[in-house]
Amino acid sequence: MIETPTADKTVQMARLVRESFAAVETKAEELSQYFYGALFSASPDVRALFPINMATQRNRLLRALVYVVQMVDRPEELTTFLSQLGRDHRKFDVLGRHYDAVGVALIATLKRFLKDGWTPEVEGAWVTAYGIISKIMREAADKEIGPAWWKATVIEHRLASRDVAVIRVRTDQALPYRAGGYVSVEVPQRPRMWRYLSPATAPNADGTMEFHVHAVRGGWVSRTIVNHTRFGDVWRLGPSLGALSVHHTESRPLLMIGGGTGVAPLLALLDEMSRWKNNPPVHLFFGGQRPEDLYALDQLRELTITCPWLTVTPVTEEGAIAGGDRGTLATAVTQRGAWKERDVYVAGSPPMIRATIAKLLAAGTDLARIKYDPFTLD
Structure with missing residues (x-):
């Protein structure tokens, strides 16, 4: 059982996590490659959960780590973010043992790159931090009773500029989301290569959503969406994520x-x-x-x-x-x-x-x- 640390221990844990991560952050690419190598070697079955091309996934790992490290002593924000992430990960059929495997690989990676900086205190801080992270994500996933993903059929695709496409889809059942949020998207041309897109329209009664996609140079998925999406394509959409929202009682400009x-x-x-x-x-x-x-x-x-x-x-x-x-x-x-x-x-x-x-x-x-x-x- 993971116990929530006291306020004093949380401050110390946050300091140790931030300081140790800062020491290896400049080796981001090497760190990501080693992490996934360790993860797939120890748990080969986990590889099937990831896309063939891992470049974006490695960047995503680093960004997630940076974001979590920034919020490690802000439990309310961290819980909101990780709960959303846990619910979103249901679409990958993630199991409890997968969380354990990720934790082992993460600790092994940090130990290798920190070298002499990997002290018992630093190890304890990271073990505690990851225990909290995985607990929040698992509990959020276990409590969710809605679909892990929704089907959405493309009903319109047009170029808004040379490298920006506007795509409208209609979901097969209501996907609850808030204006200002985003969802993960998988297109049939790029299986398992999920990307985050923000709807450009607020929720409506007919189940349609509009997305704006920029064809990024070298982007496997974005260029495919812009140039090769066709009427009738069936996308998969993950649950709503994000914290941008405006309440109707808002009075501040x-x-x-x-x-x-x-x-x-x-x-x-x-x-x-x-x-x-x-x-x-x-x-x-x-x-x-x-x-x-x-x-x-x-x-x-x-x-x-x-x-x-x-x-x-x-x-x-x-x-x-x-x-x-x-x-x-x-x-x-x-x-x-x-x-x-x-x-x-x-x-x-x-x-x-x-x-x-x-x-x-x-x-x-x-x-x-x-x-x-x-x-x-x-």
Whole structure:
């Protein structure tokens, strides 16, 4: 049985976990490769749960570790994240022994790379931390009674720009999700290569969902979705994840910052808010490298006509656009101040999210007011 550590022990555990992880973080690729090698050697049957191409999976492991390490002493946030992850992992048919195998491989990997830094105290901290992680995930999975995944049929596929596709699907049964969240997606052309996508529409009665996908250079799945999705394709969707949401009683003004297809979850939030009678002021900055990258700008501008509480500012790094700003999103937003009176929602690629949050904090924005899902995009 894993016991929850006391407050003092939690602080010590968090310190040891963070310090030891920082010592090996620069060897991320080697660490990930060794971890999966150790996992598959000790438990060969686990290999069947993963895709043939492991490049993205190795990156995902590191990002998950970084995120968990950041939250190790913030139990409420950590529990929410891990509970969602545990429910999502049901689609892989993960068993209790798989969690045990992952724990053994993780400890073996850290021990190898930390070398002399692997002390009994550090080992105890990681064993305790992983015990808490796996316990939360297992319990959440065991309590879930809904489907592990849903079937969704493609009913529309169109190119919104040269490398962005808009895909609409209809699920075979209601998939409960919240506007601003994301789901894992598996397409028939790339089995077992699940990717996270954010619906660009709020839940509706007809079971349709819209996704915006950017064909990433070298992206096995994204390029396939953009270029090879066909009407009638059947996707598999995992359960809803994420923490971005706006409550209908919200009274604080909002600042939304969306980079590229990262605007999708923000569009879903705006779609939901457009159905409410009263809304606080919302200022949305929509950014891209070039004007043609702002594929959803016309849609956003049309929304401002029926939603007087919404202001939209386009931002481009190269080339000018009418009524827009030039530069990075982070610069365009922060040159107007710290936005201290607003709750801030940030969505986009991981580098864009990091750069924007760093600029906001430097400008004086309260971290507690910034909302983002750092684990959404691959």
